Amino acid sequence: xxxxxxxxxxxxxxAGGLVIAVAWEVAGRASTSLLLPxxxxxxxxxxxxxxxGALWRALWASNQTLIAGFAAATALGIPLGxxxxxxxxxxxxxxxxxxxxxxxxxxxxxxxxLIVGGAGFAARAxxxxxxxxxxxxxxxxxxxxQVDPRLLDAARAFGATPAQQWRTVRLPAALPSLLxxxxxxxxxxxxxxxVVELLLxxxxxxxxxxxxxxxxxxxxxxxxxxxxxxxxxxxTVAGRALERRLSHVAVDRD
Amino acid sequence: xISIVGCRKTHRGDGRQPPVPVLDGVDLEVRxxxxxxxxxxxxxxxxxxxxxxxxxxGWDSGEVRVHxxxxxxxxTDRALVFQDFALLPWATVTDNIAFGLELRGVAxxxxxxxxxxxxxxxxxxxxARHYPHQLSGGMQQRVGLARALAVEPEILxxxxxxxxxxxxxxxGLQEDVLRLHHETRKTVLLVTHSVDEAARLGDxxxxxxxxxxxxxxxxxxxxxxxxxxxxxxxxxFVALKEHLWNRLKALTSR
Numbered sequence: 195x196x197x198x199x200x201x202x203x204x205x206x207x208x209a210g211g212l213v214i215a216v217a218w219e220v221a222g223r224a225s226t227s228l229l230l231p232x233x234x235x236x237x238x239x240x241x242x243x244x245x246x247g248a249l250w251r252a253l254w255a256s257n258q259t260l261i262a263g264f265a266a267a268t269a270l271g272i273p274l275g276x277x278x279x280x281x282x283x284x285x286x287x288x289x290x291x292x293x294x295x296x297x298x299x300x301x302x303x304x305x306x307x308l309i310v311g312g313a314g315f316a317a318r319a320x321x322x323x324x325x326x327x328x329x330x331x332x333x334x335x336x337x338x339x340q341v342d343p344r345l346l347d348a349a350r351a352f353g354a355t356p357a358q359q360w361r362t363v364r365l366p367a368a369l370p371s372l373l374x375x376x377x378x379x380x381x382x383x384x385x386x387x388x389v390v391e392l393l394l395x396x397x398x399x400x401x402x403x404x405x406x407x408x409x410x411x412x413x414x415x416x417x418x419x420x421x422x423x424x425x426x427x428x429x430t431v432a433g434r435a436l437e438r439r440l441s442h443v444a445v446d447r448d
Numbered sequence: 449x450i451s452i453v454g455c456r457k458t459h460r461g462d463g464r465q466p467p468v469p470v471l472d473g474v475d476l477e478v479r480x481x482x483x484x485x486x487x488x489x490x491x492x493x494x495x496x497x498x499x500x501x502x503x504x505x506g507w508d509s510g511e512v513r514v515h516x517x518x519x520x521x522x523x524t525d526r527a528l529v530f531q532d533f534a535l536l537p538w539a540t541v542t543d544n545i546a547f548g549l550e551l552r553g554v555a556x557x558x559x560x561x562x563x564x565x566x567x568x569x570x571x572x573x574x575x576a577r578h579y580p581h582q583l584s585g586g587m588q589q590r591v592g593l594a595r596a597l598a599v600e601p602e603i604l605x606x607x608x609x610x611x612x613x614x615x616x617x618x619x620g621l622q623e624d625v626l627r628l629h630h631e632t633r634k635t636v637l638l639v640t641h642s643v644d645e646a647a648r649l650g651d652x653x654x655x656x657x658x659x660x661x662x663x664x665x666x667x668x669x670x671x672x673x674x675x676x677x678x679x680x681x682x683x684x685f686v687a688l689k690e691h692l693w694n695r696l697k698a699l700t701s702r
Contacts, residue, residue: 345536348535349551351522352522362547
């Protein structure tokens with residue numbers, strides 16, 4: 195995160211956006227391809243989308259999947275990661291599988307998941323969750339491993355029970371990393387949301403994209419992608435802001 | 449009060465490293481209200497001895513008793529002050545001091561009142577709402593001391609508490625500890641590798657040999673209580689230091 199966000203940085207960012215827009219416009223006009231609309235065409239399509247109802251209905255449908263999937267991923271991944279980090283010996287057996295999950299492109303697993311679970315809301319949410327879970331588990335595990343053993347000694351010396359050690363030391367110490375886990379998981383969940391709809395179940399945003407593609411309406415396709423990017427960016431920025439706010443009270447930054 | 453007879457301990461190796469004998473039959477007796485300084489070369493196992501007394505570690509053979517009962521874990525009658533302070537970085541000075549009370553389920557209002565009294569007592573007025581990283585090392589250790597006093601232990605266990613402080617700060621804290629001992633008459637067991645500190649603070653100095661540690665010599669300092677400010681020029685003090693120095697030198701140059 196660029197901390198030096200003064201008026202100068204804002205001007206620079208705006209200038210950067212302008213350069214991209216102009217280059218896009220020039221490329222779009224020069225090209226005769228149907229698949230590369232110009233910047234202005236895309237903006238017109240975006241305006242039409244934002245004022246119409248289809249985009250919002252699609253966003254609503256997709257985000258329900260996102261929220262449900264992400265909530266499930268967090269509810270499952272954080273306790274699992276914490277447990278694996280706390281008891282590393284049993285965790286050793288899970289290691290190769292977890293690493294595999296982290297490396298394998300989840301996209302490749304989507305068809306299998308849908309064959310098993312069908313194409314309903316729960317199955318889509320499960321796909322979203324499966325995108326987010328591995329990174330959440332790994333981050334949560336690292337978070338609890340990094341807890342300063344001297345603090346745990348102090349807690350034990352003053353008579354903390356195992357439950358109190360979690361509440362007073364492990365969880366507060368892990369909190370900043372758990373927030374990072376959630377933010378990275380959310381980014382992956384957005385990916386999962388788009389992928390499941392594009393690949394297999396044409397509802398929501400994915401359905402909208404396929405629909406526009408079928409009609410060779412390239413400006414609208416690009417406009418929808420911009421909307422998805424904007425949502426992802428907004429979620430990330432919001433996540434970072436929340437992290438900073440909580441870290442401020444929760445952690446020592448020496 | 450504290451009675452250790454023939455305490456042996458070997459740190460088990462982890463397969464690659466061979467087991468390391470740490471304590472080789474340590475005998476130590478501490479009377480109520482006494483201030484005993486355990487002096488030994490770095491790495492001789494004196495911290496292990498203190499951790500055993502605090503209930504953080506077990507031992508292999510021999511007897512370790514407090515109030516005649518074998519130590520079986522941390523207890524409310526003992527409080528440990530750590531070399532590296534081990535304060536909770538996300539908690540204020542007040543909350544750190546009240547930590548032990550919180551673990552015992554004391555209500556917030558009451559533990560805050562106790563913390564405030566101790567803040568006054570250890571000279572941290574105006575810093576109640578500060579976080580550890582906003583304090584100097586000396587102030588952090590005052591918090592560590594206050595945290596130990598807050599649980600009203602009969603025995604204070606000090607693990608090289610001033611080792612990481614500059615000499616001026618160290619002297620100030622030593623005087624505070626002397627004053628606290630004089631006022632509260634708590635039993636104090638101090639572990640240190642500083643000849644000056646052992647002689648300056650202890651009623652008795654217990655000299656440990658290099659690892660695996662055994663008690664080489666126990667010396668009644670015979671210095672007056674309360675210690676006068678000019679103890680540094682007292683001939684008995686100077687002679688005691690000289691003697692301890694020579695013994696330590698002989699022990700470590702074998």
